[in-house]
Amino acid sequence: MAALGFGLSAVFIKAGMSSVSVKTATVISLISSTAVTMAVAFLLHYEEIFSLSPMAFVWFILAGLITFLGGRFLNFHAISLIGASKASAVVSSTPLFAAILAVLFLEENIGFMLGVGTLMIVAGITLVVIQK
């Protein structure tokens, strides 16, 4: 369900964005995303929601700004310019950036698997990028 959801999202947005700006598409998609996730969250975590600390909301706002005003908006921009398939291939390199940030800020080590994975991601993206 998760892979299908993430996979189909880019295709739906590419199909729907033909007559609308990326800004409007981002906001409309967030309206439906909010409705679905809020419904699931209230269904599964009703009591937890009413016991959240004020500080939690500060972090939620930060996450919202980075992920949606930043991440989703740029992702949709990329989809509108280069297409859903190429954009998805590049955006799926997120774990690589997460690993780099973890090495820089959480002082994790670069192991063999991480090194090989990094090289493969760079090679794959290069293959997507260099085509005519």
Next chain:
Amino acid sequence: MRDTAKTITYYGLFFAVCAAFLYALSALVGKKITDDFSSPMVASAFSILFGLVATGSVFFGTVSKEARYLSGRSWVLIGLSGCASALGVSGWYLALNVTQVVVVAPIVAVYPLITILAASLFLRGIEKVTKQTVAGAIIVVIGVLFVGFGT
């Protein structure tokens, strides 16, 4: 003409890399939230809500002009995109409730291949999926699996 197409492609790739970086940064913020404040599902729901408030406020002018003239088809498709990504997030956390991340992560990592398959089926007139894109995406997915297992 060809230079313009190249420039558009480079901008698109630059935005995609920036998006990947921001999603990674968001994973670090998410780790802090789920370690200290709430369950992942609640964190996602409220992050999306505040993301909607922020994005809606910043782009209010454009959205209020365009939304009035938007076709029903576009409303449905864009709405479905939002629902699909929300189902992705919900499915991710629901899966983590019943099994381990080492099982869930590799399955979810194949989503670019689902995008390519769906694009080749449903976006025929809009987008051309080349063999090179498919090969590149497969290599990226394998690389992501290596990174996942390596960290």
